[in-house]
Amino acid sequence: MDMGLLAAQVFNGLVYSSILFLVSSGLTLIYGIMNVLNLAHGSLYMLGAYLGITIVVYALGGTPLAYLVAFLLVPPSVGVVGALLERTLIRRTYPMGEEYQLLLTFGLILVFDDLVKMVWGAAYINFPDPNSFLGGLRFGVYTLPLYHVILIALGFAVFLGLWTFFSRTFTGKVMRAAAMDREIVEAMGVDVNRVFVSSFFLGSLLSGLGGISAGPLYTASPGMGTDIIVYSFAVIVIGGMGSIGGAMAGSLIVGVLRSLAISFYPQLEIVIVFVIMAAVLLVKPTGLFGRPEFERR
Template identity: 40%
Template structure:
């Protein structure tokens, strides 16, 4: 029972990381706090729901294809938003940037309602991944293990890109020092757009992958974004590895919490975040700004 719960937690943590990674990536480079990240995730889930029946329903290949197509579509959407709207407000007040992404949340939510309605929809699990793996006398759902594996693959790809490609070097430069990229003769705008597209892709991917796991509805956006924010804040904004550690820790603690303190489960992650933030503030003196 405990082992199952831990695996559950790790899977949830991995999902959280996939969402949070895009959020923290975008913040690290362009200092944008994207409230609409959860909305992009939601679109990814709905698109997967739409595409799965079109691409040989119920098979693994069809599912993977649907998820990838959804992620690409969400990435394109993110790109359009960045180019049309975000670009105009990079220099302005932090609050304004925040509000504009909140505006996007409201817009996307109502559009989703218009297209897919207000009821829950379900995505069927690919046949190859349904069922459970029996270890000792505990059953581990294969789909969850597969999601965890997919998450590891995404992490591996991200690390490879960041460590070894030119894009990754630019990304690190942009995260550490925004002036430096300009010195390297790279158009900063291009980097902001690419990072926003990449972050949106990750959000769409996470939404697609998680689609068969639970109900999909128009209220997914807030649940997801709040969880992702907590993970990102715990890990330190802009810190990818921090987000990974934060996501796995939150996932496991949450599923353990459900086991032992079901009444606290709702508020547990907020308590964790509050504890981390207060500890951080006590460990450091003076005003920082």
């Protein structure tokens, strides 16, 4: 086997893992704390990319400053959209079964896709590539574009940040506690509603961050959220639903294996993710890092 190619493919896999992690960590966070599986999470990713395009392409032009502004403004904006969705629509499904949440959020996917088309048009839109001013590092025939390196670093930084937040800060601990037992946390004087809105804000913010991070690499089109949501599902199922560490593990497995499959076993690419997902579910249904109580409840 060509070791250089192997290394390059692992690197490519890490870039993809990083984007998958940003999106799926938000999905798993919302599920872990609130037991809500938000199918429209992928639409928030799309929204992140399109808001980024508005700033970078239409407002400021592809300058480094434009990217900086977009990275600062877009994720919280998407977070606010997510929080609003929680307050106005998703909240009302809590007394119903989870199938109603799936259905409502599936409806949101259709609405978001058409809204994006109404606002930004049906044509695919390209970001200017930040690598054009960032450049890349050369290794033999391969190039590691600097923006890709930044993305990998961003993925790991967000992972460490989330981990610290949930294990070290008071708010983070309250959110985890609310996930385990709503009533007791409420009895202790915590406003659970606020916890729910905050976790939706944070989870959606992460999806928006995923969108603005991935946007400059990809091409935006209405419907771009459909693939990422299915892959994110696979990620959190493999890693264990509700676990940030699991989302990281799942992202690394899916991202790197997909990349290796493309290079070495191309006919497996389209099914490999689902095969791993089914295998994990059959052998260890709670995923690699999941806690068993989630299924029983």
